[in-house]
Amino acid sequence: xNSYTVLILLVAGERLAELAVARRNTTWSLARGGVEFGRxxxxxxxxxxxxxxxxxxxxxxxxxxxxxxxxxxxxxALALGAQALRWWCISTLGPRWNTRVIVVPGLPxxxxxxxxxxxxxxxxxxxxxxxxxxxxxxxxxxALCFTLLNLPLLATRLRCETLALRRCVPEPA
Numbered sequence: 001x002n003s004y005t006v007l008i009l010l011v012a013g014e015r016l017a018e019l020a021v022a023r024r025n026t027t028w029s030l031a032r033g034g035v036e037f038g039r040x041x042x043x044x045x046x047x048x049x050x051x052x053x054x055x056x057x058x059x060x061x062x063x064x065x066x067x068x069x070x071x072x073x074x075x076x077a078l079a080l081g082a083q084a085l086r087w088w089c090i091s092t093l094g095p096r097w098n099t100r101v102i103v104v105p106g107l108p109x110x111x112x113x114x115x116x117x118x119x120x121x122x123x124x125x126x127x128x129x130x131x132x133x134x135x136x137x138x139x140x141x142x143a144l145c146f147t148l149l150n151l152p153l154l155a156t157r158l159r160c161e162t163l164a165l166r167r168c169v170p171e172p173a
Contacts, residue, residue, distance in 0.1 A: 004067065004137040007076075008056050011133065014083065015049070018099060021090060028095040029102045035168060037101040038160035041153065045099075048149055055142035056134045065138035078132035086125040088114050101160050103168040120161070123154060 026034075059065060090097045092113030096104065114121035130150055134142035 004060055005057060007136065008053055012053050021097070022099040025095045025098050026100065026102060029098065029104050032104045034102045034104045037103065037164040038157065041156050041160065042100055045153060045157070048146065048153060052130060052133065052142065052146045055145065056137070056139050059134070059139040059142045060137040067137055071138060072136050075132040075135040078128055079136060082125040082129035082132060085114060085121060089122040089125065101164050103164045105168040106170060109165065109169055120158065123158070126150070
């Protein structure tokens, strides 16, 4: 097993850890009257993100993509940075973080951690990872396809979250 396969398997394991955190946080949110929005686009998101990992492995092996150090090392740094940003988001939001859009009515917006700097930092992590992770091993078709397919999904997700927050979060005093 080559090191790129190990990297992708580690990212897959990280995704499973995210899903476990999300499941726990879903229980927490629903117990406090949380409302889910955008349930319809969630399966598409799961398929796309799973496809990213499969595409990374398939393209690098089937197309015999080489590891190009001048590209691969910077992309690995970006991919790892995206993971760090994602977990910073998760730890900042605590039980309010989720892979789904679930908002507990009445809770104020979080304005700490990366949310002091960006409105949706987790999506920056997704965009960076979608480009960088495939390019670690020159899987440029996967990077391109994921990015192009993720754009409309991301737009849908941002509209969904904006609407959910507008309906459920009080205006700051």
